[in-house]
Amino acid sequence: MFIGHFAVGFALKRVAPRTSLGVLIAAPQALDLLWPIFLLLGWERVRIDPGNTAFTPLAFDSYPYSHSLLMAVVWAAVFAALYLFRTRLGAASLWIAVAVVSHWVLDWITHRPDMPLTPWSSTKVGLGLWNSIPATLIVESAMFAAGAWIYMHTTRARDRMGRVNLWLYITALALMYVGNVVGPPPPDVRSLAIVALGLWLLPLWAAWIDRHRAAVFAGGAASTV
16 A cells, blocks of 8 residues: 555644644654665565566565564554653654554455564464555545545645645655556566655645644644644
8 A cells, every 4th residue: 555554644644733743654654664764674574576466566575574464563653752851742652553453454454464573473464455456446535535634634725835735745645656657567576665764755745734723623723843
């Protein structure tokens, strides 16, 4: 799943209005932010295998440290603890933990059975939504539209930048998603990992957007952290 994870980040603004969209986007993307680093370090493995599923040419042979259920819970606890230490926002920190684990849940729905439960477990699970391109597009697009709608109606633009930049972000994500669907497979794993490191820019962009928007709740506006 790709834009479905961003949908979670957008939607979380309703329950964590004081939290920057950058943090809210980073949380459900956390496992994918770690994954290319672990690939480059040789800790995890992936193959370019067109036809592995209908939706993606990637075969995820081993990603126990970024994408096992147990480690997703560990990363969720680390992310939430760091945010709680910095902000003292207990409820938002809990939602951030939920968002990190949501990545594993959404990947479990989309992936074939390649999602490990623990780093040392041979049991792998996955419901295989990626075996159907139409079903994947419908589910993710609906999630993304709903998440973006929630964010837009939970915040208001402070200025023109707050309006235009948000639409540029949504459009860029949609175009990246389409590119993943219709584009050619990556030439090699190293190139894939290096390009995937670009995901780190997306929470930063989201944080910039959020500085130009005000979260509206209970009739007022909230600053973000």
